[in-house]
Amino acid sequence: MPEGPEVEHTARVLARWLRGRRVAGVVAPPTRVLRGTRVAAVRRVAGTRLAGVARVGKFLLLRFEGGAGLLVHLGMSGHFVRRRPGEARAKHVRLALRLDDGSEVCFVDPRMFGRVAAHPAEALAALPEVARHGPDALAGPLDGRILGARVGRTRRAIKVALLDPAVVAGVGNIQATEALWRAKIDPRRPGHSLTAREIGALAKALRASLRDTLATLNGDAMEYVNAGGGNPFPIYDREGEPCPRCRRPLARIVQAARTTTWCPHC
DNA sequence: ACGGATGTTCGCGC
DNA sequence: CGCGCGAACATCCG
Numbered sequence: 001m002p003e004g005p006e007v008e009h010t011a012r013v014l015a016r017w018l019r020g021r022r023v024a025g026v027v028a029p030p031t032r033v034l035r036g037t038r039v040a041a042v043r044r045v046a047g048t049r050l051a052g053v054a055r056v057g058k059f060l061l062l063r064f065e066g067g068a069g070l071l072v073h074l075g076m077s078g079h080f081v082r083r084r085p086g087e088a089r090a091k092h093v094r095l096a097l098r099l100d101d102g103s104e105v106c107f108v109d110p111r112m113f114g115r116v117a118a119h120p121a122e123a124l125a126a127l128p129e130v131a132r133h134g135p136d137a138l139a140g141p142l143d144g145r146i147l148g149a150r151v152g153r154t155r156r157a158i159k160v161a162l163l164d165p166a167v168v169a170g171v172g173n174i175q176a177t178e179a180l181w182r183a184k185i186d187p188r189r190p191g192h193s194l195t196a197r198e199i200g201a202l203a204k205a206l207r208a209s210l211r212d213t214l215a216t217l218n219g220d221a222m223e224y225v226n227a228g229g230g231n232p233f234p235i236y237d238r239e240g241e242p243c244p245r246c247r248r249p250l251a252r253i254v255q256a257a258r259t260t261t262w263c264p265h266c
Numbered sequence: 267a268c269g270g271a272t273g274t275t276c277g278c279g280c
Numbered sequence: 281c282g283c284g285c286g287a288a289c290a291t292c293c294g
Contacts, residue, residue, distance in 0.1 A: 032289070032290085076289095076290095077290090077291070110290075110292065111290050111291050111292080112290060113290080154283090156283065157284095160283095256284070256285075257285075
């Protein structure tokens with residue numbers, strides 16, 4: 001589910017849920033989501049309050065007063081839900097933070113591609129998988145110059161390069177697909193073949209697409225609140241439908257084992 | 267029943 | 281070294 005906008009939304013929701021509350025207890029069943037992290041290390045946030053939530057790319061950095069910290073990645077199917085007293089617990093809960101008001105903040109992840117790791121709060125940002133990230137397309141001032149330095153010399157297809165978190169952070173398959181369409185760039189073109197003008201347009205399109213998606217996320221659930229419901233994206237997963245710009249049918253190709261929807265005409 | 271799915275990392279081979 | 285590719289992870293959904 002989640003790319004940069006969804007993770008950003010999750011960070012804001014978590015901050016709201018946890019603000020002013022103390023973590024009374026922690027339940028962390030030993031699952032693959034914990035990978036090398038020991039349950040005892042995760043439990044160190046018990047008894048403390050949230051000091052802050054940050055996002056780097058698709059990672060969430062949770063810092064707690066007292067110096068404990070959690071690194072969370074939502075993977076493909078991870079999301080947070082809140083359980084109030086008396087409500088049934090969701091399925092596939094991989095981490096539950098019981099708060100001092102009796103509610104529970106649960107990390108649910110059926111597929112377990114997600115991750116929860118415990119590290120000292122001040123060490124989170126320096127973890128290799130976090131520090132490795134390129135400029136954040138949602139938070140940072142991404143422009144053509146910055147993006148060009150990242151993709152201007154690669155021989156990889158521009159679509160594939162955009163999916164690399166070390167190139168730009170927070171961009172996944174949907175956002176890369178949408179941004180390339182907005183910028184009218186053929187997703188198969190090698191990065192080095194793009195002109196400065198095109199890279200500038202692509203940077204702008206990335207920011208606009210991420211921002212638009214974030215704007216459709218409202219409330220506690222990670223659901224898109226868009227007119228008409230359904231697929232909120234202009235291009236993604238719309239093979240065969242008319243291009244919103246030129247009305248010719250959208251096509252679908254596979255690059256690096258990921259689906260790209262695009263408009264061959266535009 | 268089958269195929270595909272919004273993420274990341276790793277190993278292999280060229 | 282760069283890069284494309286497939287696998288791995290485990291489950292749900294149409």
